[in-house]
Amino acid sequence: MKIGVVGCGRISKTHFEAINKLSDISIIGCCDIDEEKAKNASLKYSIPFWTTKYEELLKLKEVELVTICTPSGLHPSHGIMAAGYDKNVLTEKPMAVKLSDADKLINACNENNVKLYVVFQNRLNPTIQLVKKAIEEGRFGKIYMLVANVFWTRPQEYYDLADWRGTWKYDGGAFCNQASHYVDLIQWLGGPVEAVYAKTETLARRIEAEDTGIAILKFKSGAIASLNVTMLTYPQNLEGSILIIGERGTVRVGGIAANEILYWRFSQYHPMDDEVNSVATNPKSVYGFGHMDYYKNLINTIKQGKTQAVDGIEGRRSLEIIEAIYISSQQQRLVLL
Incomplete structure (x- = not known):
């Protein structure tokens, strides 16, 4: 499964490291409005494409899933944009800061027939x-x-x-x-x-x-x-x-x-x-070790219809x-x- 990551701040490190430990999933693009963060993530984790423009990431046809690691209040808008490009969406918790925005994200994913998941590892x-x-x-x-x-x-x-x-x-x-x-x-x-x-x-x-x-x-x-x-x-x-x-x-x-x-x-x-x-x-931090297992679970859900992720x-x-x-x-x- 090919993944694009938007947001290369604090929590993204946990995602990058978890994905790099798995053989059947890879990050092919990353994005951050801070050019230095996007470029550094690309170099450190061997990601072939980086950009400061989110739509450039979404236009990559190979991307099957967009992982959203931006500030919580931006999760809905970034998820809705990804759904509009027919990408499955994985958003860090919480999926929004307002319930009404969460509902807009759920509806957008349903309307575009893409899957939506929330990281509760x-x-x-x-x-x-x-x-x-x-x-x-x-x-x-x-x-x-x-x-x-x-x-x-x-x-x-x-x-x-x-x-x-x-x-x-x-x-x-x-x-x-x-x-x-x-x-x-x-x-x-x-x-x-x-x-x-x-x-x-x-x-x-x-x-x-x-x-x-x-x-x-x-x-x-x-x-x-x-x-x-x-x-x-x-x-x-x-x-x-x-x-x-x-x-x-x-x-x-x-x-x-x-x-x-x-x-x-x-x-x-x-x-x-x-x-x-x-x-x-x-674990060394409060994030624990669950992100890698979450991605395994996610792959089984999307690709094989097995255990349901969140x-x-x-x-x-x-x-x-x-x-x-x-x-x-x-x-x-x-x-x-």
């Missing part, structure tokens, strides 16, 4: 896969509570690197940008959410959006959850974790990227219990919750989904 963490399997096997019984913690640090210098960071138009805050993976995981594991109540604050960073917040979710199943998020953890990233408490089991997945099973107890033994100590990974409708679910979090905090009320 943490679903493929071996730890998370084992928890999902336990849920599907009914081992928890009735799930009562879920807790997600994202205690990371983003200093002011991080936001000052680009003027779009921390803005409502292009980025959003801690929930929309950094914690969107955990919003996705908590709804993927817990099921449909029916109501949200939240409080967000900008406590220390000089940005428009929030650097800290807490959200309470009510699930249709009756379970409740809390999401606790801050980018102010001293002195470095502390944890990205998920806790699930059910009538017959309790599990906590932690580490900096939900990469370790810290607690695993169920009322009855199951062979999967023997896998607990073997699924931990040791499509536009799935990617939309977490964004709906994030938008409800912001509405709830701004209007100080419960928001029904």
Whole structure:
């Protein structure tokens, strides 16, 4: 599969490295409005074509899929343009900063008969896969509570690197940008959410959006959850974790990227219990190792019709919750989904 990448900033490195480790996929073009970034990416990762003009990338007939690594607020417009050139679309999370823009992207891909996917690679963490399997096997019984913690640090210098960071138009805050993976995981594991109540604050960073917040979710199943998020953890990233408490089991997945099973107890033994100590990974960053597995999954989905990757409708679910979090905090009320 031939790929074109738009956006050669911070997250693109993870995509370039993941793709270069796979034999049946290659990057044939990259694009960035910053000529130096596009050129350097081309040289470093042996990409044959680079440009500062997005449409030049889209005009390459060989490109089957466009990977979007631009600021979040630009994901919809860049995806819609790619769909207009009959390219499949893979967008980094979140797929948009506004639900209405996400819907425009979904509609554009449907109208042009191309596929749309959203990068939520943490679903493929071996730890998370084992928890999902336990849920599907009914081992928890009735799930009562879920807790997600994202205690990371983003200093002011991080936001000052680009003027779009921390803005409502292009980025959003801690929930929309950094914690969107955990919003996705908590709804993927817990099921449909029916109501949200939240409080967000900008406590220390000089940005428009929030650097800290807490959200309470009510699930249709009756379970409740809390999401606790801050980018102010001293002195470095502390944890990205998920806790699930059910009538017959309790599990906590932690580490900096939900990469370790810290607690695993169920009322009855199951062979999967023997896998607990073997699924931990040791990532160097909060991105984890999931991008390579995500691309493998994506190839199987597009080329062979196998395991379904996270499509536009799935990617939309977490964004709906994030938008409800912001509405709830701004209007100080419960928001029904």
